[in-house]
Amino acid sequence: MSWLTEFPQLSRRDLLTLRQTLDEGYRSFSRSYGEAIENFFDPLLAFLVWFENLLVEAPWWVVIAAILGITHYAARSIKLTVGVGISLFLVGFFGMWEDTMSTLSIITVCTLISIALGIPMGILMARSHRAQSIITPVLDIMQTMPAFVYLIPVVMLLGIGKIPGLIAVIIYAIPPVIRLTNLGIRLVDKEVLEAADAYGVTPMQRLFNVQLPLAMPNIMAGINQTIMMALAMVVIASMIGVSGLGQPVLRSITNQYFTLGILNGAAIVVLAIIFDRVSQSYAKRSQRYMRSGS
Template identity: 65%
Template structure:
C-alpha cells in the first residue's frame, strides 16, 4: 500500500495523459475509418437481414420441417428429432417464435463466420509453431477478457446494431474452433502422414485428403463449443441492439418480470440443447466412422 500512497503525482499525471491519448487516438481512428468499416461490413449486414426475414416469412410448418430434417441428418436419432420439433412447437405456442428466429439467424451466421475464419487459422497454427505461439495468447485474451470490455471498441467503431453484435459474438465464440482445429490436425498419427508422403502427396493433398478428414471429430467438437458460446452471448448482444431472445430477457431483468425472463431463458436453453445434442452426436458418428476405417 505504501507504493500507492507514495506514487508520485507526476507519474499519475503521465498515466492520465496516456489514457487521454489512447482515447483521443481511438476516437480519431473511428471518425476516420468508421464509415469505411461500415461499408465493408454492409454485405454481411444485408445477408443477416435477408436470412432473418427469410426465417420470419417462411411458414412455421416448413421451418420446423427443415429443422427436423437437419436434426435427423446430424443426429440420426428420432428422440432428438422429436424433441426438437416439440421444443419449437412450444416456443411458437408461447409467442416467442419471432425472437427465436432472430436468434437462430444471428447464431447461424456467427457460426458460419467462425467456421470460415477459425478453421484456416487453426490450420495455420498446426503448420507453423511460430504462428501457434503468436496466436495462442490472442485466443487466451479473447476468452478471458470480459465481454463488456470488447463491446466498447466495437460499438465506438460501428455503433449500435446487428453487425456490432455479430462481431462481438464471433470474437467471444471463435477461440474453441481455432484451438480444436489446431489440436485435431496435430493429433493425426505421424505414421499416416508418412504413408501419405510415401505415396507422393503434396501439402494440399495431405491436408485435405488426410489431416482434415481425420481431425473432423475435433473440429466438430470446436463447432459445438462455438455454438454454445455464441448462444451465451445472446443476452449481452441484446444490449447493443441485436434482436432476439436476449431482448425480452434484458427487459425482464430491468422490470423484474420473472415469467418473461424464465420463458425466454428456457427457449435459449432449448436451442442450446438441440445444437449441442446434434453436433455432439454427429461428431461421435464421425469418430465411429474413423475407427471403423482404421479397423477395416
C-alpha cells in the same frame, strides 16, 4: 525511500494525459475510417437481415420441417428429431417464435463465419510454430477479456446494431474452433503421416485426405463449443441492439419480470440443447462412418 512502501505509479496528471491521448486517437480513427468499415460490413448486414426475415416471415411449419430435416440428416435419430420438433413447437406456443428465429439467424451466421475463419487459422497454427506462438496469446486475450470491455471499441466504431453484436459474438466464440482444430491436427499419429508420405502424397493431399479427417472429432468438438459460447453471448449482445431472445431477458432483469425471463431463458436453453445434441450426433456418426470405411 517511499518507493519501498508505496507502489510507483504515474501521477494523476500524466495518467489523465495518457488516457486523453489514447481516447482522442481512437476517436480520430473512428471518424476517419468508421464509415469505410461500416461499408465493408454492409453485404454481411444485408445477408443477416435477409436470413432473419426469411426465418421470421416463413410459415412456422415450414421452418420446423426444415430444421427437422437437417436434424434427421445430421443425427439419423428419430427420438432426437421428434424431441427437436416438440421443443420448437412449445417455443412458438408460448409466444417466443420470432425472437427465437432472430436468435437462430445470428447464431447460425456467427457459427458459419467462425468456422470459415477458425478452421483455416487452426490449420495455420498446426503447420507453423511461429503462427501458433503469435495467435495463441491473442486467443488467450479473447477468451479472458470480459465481453463488456471489447464491446466498447466495437460500439464506438460501428455504433449500435446487428453488426457490432455479430462481431462481439464472433470474438467471444471463435477461439475454441481455432484451438481444437490446431490440437486435432497436431494429435494425428506421426506413423500415419509417415505412411502417407511413403505413398508420395502432396502436402495438400496429406492435409485434406489424412489430417483433417482424423482431426474431425476435435474440430467438431470445437464447433460445438463455439456454438455454445455464441449462445452465451445472446443476452450481452442484446445490450447493443441485437434482436432476439436476449432482449426479453434483459427487460426481465431491469423490470423484474420473472416469468418473461424464465420463459425466454428456457428458449435459449432449448436452442443450446438442439445445437449441442445435433452437432454431437453428427460428429459421432461421422466418426463411426470413417472407422467403418477404413
